[in-house]
Amino acid sequence: MRPTTWAYAEEFPTEPEAIEAARRRGDELGATPVAPAVGAALSVLAAATAARAVVEIGSGAGSSGLWLLRGMPRDGVLTTIDIEPEHQRAAKQAYAAAGYPPQRTRTIVGSALAVLPRLADRAYDLVLVDGHKPEYPAYVEQALRLLRPGGTLVLDNMLWHDRVGDPAVRDETTVVLRDLGKQLRDDERLVTTLLPVGDGLLTAVLRG
Numbered sequence: 001m002r003p004t005t006w007a008y009a010e011e012f013p014t015e016p017e018a019i020e021a022a023r024r025r026g027d028e029l030g031a032t033p034v035a036p037a038v039g040a041a042l043s044v045l046a047a048a049t050a051a052r053a054v055v056e057i058g059s060g061a062g063s064s065g066l067w068l069l070r071g072m073p074r075d076g077v078l079t080t081i082d083i084e085p086e087h088q089r090a091a092k093q094a095y096a097a098a099g100y101p102p103q104r105t106r107t108i109v110g111s112a113l114a115v116l117p118r119l120a121d122r123a124y125d126l127v128l129v130d131g132h133k134p135e136y137p138a139y140v141e142q143a144l145r146l147l148r149p150g151g152t153l154v155l156d157n158m159l160w161h162d163r164v165g166d167p168a169v170r171d172e173t174t175v176v177l178r179d180l181g182k183q184l185r186d187d188e189r190l191v192t193t194l195l196p197v198g199d200g201l202l203t204a205v206l207r208g
């Protein structure tokens, strides 16, 4: 694909003002927010699957959560986890500033690997993974337990800054993400694709 076409597609979505503000806050806090094209894909996935119960690992300052909420049905609830209280505070403010009532979000401060085991089995329609990259395999193990049959698993950064696609790059995080992508691709329980949007959005549906 020509770089101009690529850039056109990446810049195609219109970013709502409240999400732009959350993205800027995320950048300030060092909680790298999803790019608008990734966010728009999250909205579409949430809308296409009418995801009412969503878990997010890595709230940041709320960008990805706002994109998800945008696509979810009006009575949908986003459960979002972040280890940094300051990030979670910023995310909460972002949801309120965008007009979402508090009952639409459940914000949890804590380590994802401590929080996830407390969430119910087969109770969620969609799980977004955007936390600490080396922990992705452990998040996935939990996510597959949380998802209902037919539910959607989404992992951001699965191309990891152009590193995953280059076999010569073998640092620890890259290898973890590369191996995980292939493992999910080959998992018979899942229907999987790696969308080359933003930094790579691996999307998988748990077969019913």
Ligand SMILES: C[S@@+](CC[C@H](N)C(=O)[O-])C[C@H]1O[C@@H](n2cnc3c(N)ncnc32)[C@H](O)[C@@H]1O
Binding pocket: 026, 031, 032, 033, 034, 057, 058, 059, 060, 061, 062, 063, 064, 065, 081, 082, 083, 084, 087, 110, 111, 112, 113, 130, 131, 132, 135
């Ligand atoms: C890439 S940022 C998430 C950005 C967010 N999804 C967005 O679009 O605005 C990663 C987030 O994961 C959080 N995080 C890192 N390690 C974590 C852990 N072990 N448990 C939960 N959250 C973690 C960080 O504090 C950070 O806010």
